[in-house]
Amino acid sequence: MMIPLLQEAVDALSSVPGIGKVTAMRMALFLLRRPEEETLRMGNALIRLRTEARYCRICNMLSEEEICPICADSRRDRSTILVVENIQDVMSIEETGEYNGVYHVLGGVISPMDGIGPDDLPLDSLVERASSPEVREVIIAIGKGMAGETTSFYINRLLARTGVRVTAIARGVGFGDDLENADSLTLGMSIKNRTPLL
Amino acid sequence: MMIPLLQEAVDALSSVPGIGKVTAMRMALFLLRRPEEETLRMGNALIRLRTEARYCRICNMLSEEEICPICADSRRDRSTILVVENIQDVMSIEETGEYNGVYHVLGGVISPMDGIGPDDLPLDSLVERASSPEVREVIIAIGKGMAGETTSFYINRLLARTGVRVTAIARGVGFGDDLENADSLTLGMSIKNRTPLL
Numbered sequence: 037m038m039i040p041l042l043q044e045a046v047d048a049l050s051s052v053p054g055i056g057k058v059t060a061m062r063m064a065l066f067l068l069r070r071p072e073e074e075t076l077r078m079g080n081a082l083i084r085l086r087t088e089a090r091y092c093r094i095c096n097m098l099s100e101e102e103i104c105p106i107c108a109d110s111r112r113d114r115s116t117i118l119v120v121e122n123i124q125d126v127m128s129i130e131e132t133g134e135y136n137g138v139y140h141v142l143g144g145v146i147s148p149m150d151g152i153g154p155d156d157l158p159l160d161s162l163v164e165r166a167s168s169p170e171v172r173e174v175i176i177a178i179g180k181g182m183a184g185e186t187t188s189f190y191i192n193r194l195l196a197r198t199g200v201r202v203t204a205i206a207r208g209v210g211f212g213d214d215l216e217n218a219d220s221l222t223l224g225m226s227i228k229n230r231t232p233l234l
Numbered sequence: 235m236m237i238p239l240l241q242e243a244v245d246a247l248s249s250v251p252g253i254g255k256v257t258a259m260r261m262a263l264f265l266l267r268r269p270e271e272e273t274l275r276m277g278n279a280l281i282r283l284r285t286e287a288r289y290c291r292i293c294n295m296l297s298e299e300e301i302c303p304i305c306a307d308s309r310r311d312r313s314t315i316l317v318v319e320n321i322q323d324v325m326s327i328e329e330t331g332e333y334n335g336v337y338h339v340l341g342g343v344i345s346p347m348d349g350i351g352p353d354d355l356p357l358d359s360l361v362e363r364a365s366s367p368e369v370r371e372v373i374i375a376i377g378k379g380m381a382g383e384t385t386s387f388y389i390n391r392l393l394a395r396t397g398v399r400v401t402a403i404a405r406g407v408g409f410g411d412d413l414e415n416a417d418s419l420t421l422g423m424s425i426k427n428r429t430p431l432l
Contacts, residue, residue, distance in 0.1 A: 038325060039287075039296050039297065039298065040298065041282060041283050041286055041287055041296075041298055042283060042287075042296060044279040044282070044283070045279045045280055045282075045283040047279075048275060048276035048279040048280070049276070049280075051272070051276070052261050052264055052265070053260075053264060054257065054260065054261075055261070059252065061322075062251075062252065063250050063252075063253070064280075064283060065321075065322065066250055066251060067250070067280055067283060067284060068283060068284060068287055068296070072284050072285065074249070075280060075281070075283070075284035076281055076284065076285070077246060078246035078247070078249070078280060079277040079278065079279075079280040079281035079284075080277065080281070081242040081243045081245075081246040081277075082243055082246070082247075082262075082265055082273060082276060082277040082280070083273070083274055083277035083278070084239060084242070084243075085239050085240065085242070085243040085262060085265060085266060085273070086265060086266060086270050086273035086274065086277075087270065087274070088239055089237075089239055089240075089266055098237050098239075098240060098266070099237065100237065100238065100239055123263070124259070124263065127236060
């Protein structure tokens, strides 16, 4: 015997990948017990996230305004554009505090297997931005692997005619990682791209 | 750099026990990508669950009406009341298909450590129901352990003056469980309460 209200909530929660029926039921029972305003806050936060989210007209980053805070910030260095696959990548890089340029979020990579071709990504706007005289460098920070390599290669070729400098983020063994645990491709890259000892 | 809309959704999701920041972020990003109507359906299902849920006036089971479908069902045997701790217990027992009586949901057990005393549980209404001439048996199906035992003992004493028969569900080794894995209390109970071989 399942109460329809509870069934609906459990079905909705378990429609999220990684949330099974048991976890969904536990979540629903918790939401049922906690103070009403907290459950309302949660339901409304999810609704607002989906209905009020916009994407920056310049870089496609998740934003609440037409132009995201990074693109709108006059202290950011507009001569460098860092190309990433998704909004999480922007958040991760911002957390490092090491980058002061602007971004271009692709929202995916070229992957014919998944039906995603170059026309499905905002590449025209990237070329247009890179063609601006103020832009001197485009840094590609797209994941390795078949789709990532294809996309990087494609972008590199597209940007060739703009004359902008195209670079890629360094790949290597992470700080604190043991060499024996690094894959040989990464280890090879970290030797090839070695830097002077500071 | 965290977008406030996303931050709110992640905070709300990770306020649920068992949902960490990483899982909450993964959920939020999924909700952001999926079709808008599905995210709205989820947000609204959670809000409705909390605002429209009521508890049966007779047995305290979660219900959408003043009287739950079980109490309202004339085919249920009103001479037997099964006392459980929470609404999940009712759903679990209903799933077995072995019980056709009615329920009484306590919503907790007596636990002085958690500040829950007898007055915090709907025990007066249980005594009142058990005092009705049509009720012949009250089955206690409360978990073992200190708080459960205390509660069962207390209810048994309360019901003594009603003259109703008070029983407890059988405890024993589960079907398919190995004897070597059963705890000795359970194994002892299952020997003491042995039944004729069918």
